[in-house]
Amino acid sequence: MMGTAVLFGTVAVTFAVGMGASLGEVTKARAHDAADVTVAVPLPEIGPAGPVPEERPAADPAKIAAAIEANSGTGKYYSAGTVRATVSGVTGTTAVNAFTGDAYWGGYTMVSGRWFDQPGEAAVPTGFLAATGIEIGDTVTLNGLGEPVTVRIVGEVLDPRYDGMQVFTDAANLTPTHADLTDISHYRGHVRYGRG
Structure with missing residues (x-):
């Protein structure tokens, strides 16, 4: 009886430690908070009848990027914007997260394969792979972008947001389509370091 109690106690502790570590990784993957400074797009003001018309000029992402890069404390930097696309065989739309600069350091945890670093490459969450039936090395066509x-x-x-229905790629892959990126945010880090 004593041996069984010790065995069950050991199993419970092992399970609790493993679950805590796993949930910690999921929380970290959801946060993507490796940046020291984040400049997000301000949300529109909401009045009684809905969004208040913009009175201030729209932010220019190129000017924001230039100001961040010119700052002497900037060691690394990337921006991210979103556009919605459709994928054959998948109902609804998929969030395409397009990056300018190397976002690898931004807190994205790889399950397998690698982060994109060449033209025409992308990384996707597990949910996307399951929904589309594709595997690493396959190609996918994003439609509805012009x-x-x-x-x-x-x-x-590892990214559970949007039920895993996302594509992460370089913004240059979308440039020929003139895709209208929204929710552009800018991320800045102090220290330069490579992939590791």
């Missing part, structure tokens, strides 16, 4: 954009999946990212 022109179709085909990217090769090179990595699987």
Whole structure:
């Protein structure tokens, strides 16, 4: 009886420690908070009849990027914008997160494969792979962006947001389509370091 109690206690402690570590990784993956400074797009003001018309000029992402990069404390920097696209065989739309600069240091945890670093590459969460039936190394075409954009999946990212229905790629892959990126945010870090 004593041996069984010790065995069950050991199993319970092992389970609790493992679950805590796993939940910690999921929380970290949801946060993507490696940046020292984040400049987000301000939300519109909401009045009694809905959004208040913008009275201030729209922010220019290129000017924001230039100001951040010119700051002597900037060691690394990237921006991220979002556009919605459709994927064959998948109901609804998929969030396409397009980055300018190397966002690898931004807190994205890889499950398998690698972060994209070449033109025409992308990384996707596990949910996307399951919903589409594709694997790392396959290509997927993003539609509804003006022109179709085909990217090769090179990595699987731990990111549970949007039920995993996201594509992470370089903004340059969307430039020929003139995709209208929204919610552009800028991320700055103090120390320069490479992938590791």
